[in-house]
Each structure stands twice: as structure tokens, then as C-alpha cells.
Amino acid sequence: MAAFPKIFAGTLWQTNLTVIGTILFTGLVVFIVLRLALARMDMRSPRGLQNLVEWAADFTSNMARETMPTEQSVRFIMPLAFTMLFFLFVANWLGLIMTVAVHFHPSVASVWGISPAELESAKGEVVLFDSPTSNMSMTLGLAVMVWLISHARGLRHPKQWLKHFYSPSPLAVIEEITNPLTHGMRLYGNIFAGEALLGIMLNAPFALHWIPWQTPLVVLWLLYSGFVATIQAYVFSILMCLYVGNKSFEGNAHH
Structure with a gap:
């Protein structure tokens, strides 16, 4: 298991600097792509990035209408769903495109908030660039954010919000606890497992010390x-729409 640079190490506020950096980098990529797509909009003959963004917007709109109970709730979720879909697409691909790591001798003293024991456990490997969604704290943080947004929307109609906890059964309370856990863990597990196995393949020794036998498997x-x-x-974004839609009680509509 690799180590990551961090601040406030060993405290409640311990922060993974690689995750923070890649989150900001992902946001910057999304911003630049959207800015370039909208810079020269052509309503008559859209092309290039504008076509891509318009297709993504239509796709998100259809996804929202399939999961949200009313047009009002669709308008509410659309900006967040579009941003989430675009952000996660870029974030999930980062570690497949490039991973940056540096190696220290395991005997080196604490470096970048990493203790000698952690460095030794990671065999001296410190990751500086990776998919932010391969970190459990990141994905669970997104899931908790979705959970808070859905309940905040439900609280606009307190009676229906309270009723949904015991309808159709009191087990709905357990579901409210497990939903954010499975929501975040599903994303983390898939991205982390993919990158971990890819790393194992890339580090496998060559056959006869010169034949890269793993190349077809890597591809x-x-x-x-x-x-x-x-x-x-897509799965994370549509589940977000579904969870928020389940707590949108406009006009007593309820999925």
C-alpha cells in the first residue's frame, strides 16, 4: 500500500494532500473544458467540445427526468447532476491516464507528514498524483454530501419527510444509514481495485528479463x-438523482 503526503498527521484533521491536489486539478480540467466549449457557441452548427457538452447536458436531463418526481425537482437537480457526472468522469480516469509517485529509502525519517513506519510499509513509495476517487474519504464525503442535500430537500415538507422513515416499514431507517455507505463504497471499490491491479501488472517482472508479457493484459x-x-x-450520478428524488415531495409526489 502506497503512502501519501499529508498535513496535520496523527490528528483528527489529518488531510491527504494528494487527494486535495487532484480534486482541485479535476475541477480545473472541468472548468477549462466547459469554458472552451462555451467560448464560441454556435447555435446553428455546433461542433467539437460544444457538441460534447450539449450531449452531456441532454443525457443528464434525461437521467434526471427518469428519477425525479416533478419538473421542479428536475430543475433543482440538473446543475448538480451535470457537474457531478462531468467531475466524476474526469476524476475516475485520472489514475488510468497517469500516476506519479516518488520513492524514498524506507529508513528515511518522517517526510511530508509520513512516519518512518508508514514509509516502510509502503516500501518507500509516496504517491503524488492519482484518481481522487480511489480514496475512500473522498467518495464517502461525496456520498454524505448527497445524503445531506436529499434530507435538506425533504425537510421542506416535514410531514412527508417524517412519514417516509416508517413507510413502507420501519426498516427504512436502516436504509438511510446504509445508502450513503454503499453509495460511496461502490465508487471507491471499483476505482481503487482497477488501479491497484493495473499497478500490479505494470510492476510485474519481464519474462526472461526482457519480454513484456503483461503488455496485452495491461491494454x-x-x-x-x-x-x-x-x-x-453514471451510477453515482443517477443514484444521487434517485436519492434526492425520493425526498422531493412537491405536490405530494413521491418515488
């Missing part, structure tokens, strides 16, 4: 992992 796994990364961006 196949990259294609499969790219497919999974794309699907998981």
Missing part, C-alpha cells in the same frame, strides 16, 4: 477499467 485491463470508470460516474 485489455486499461480498456475495461476505462469502461468501469465511465459507468461508475
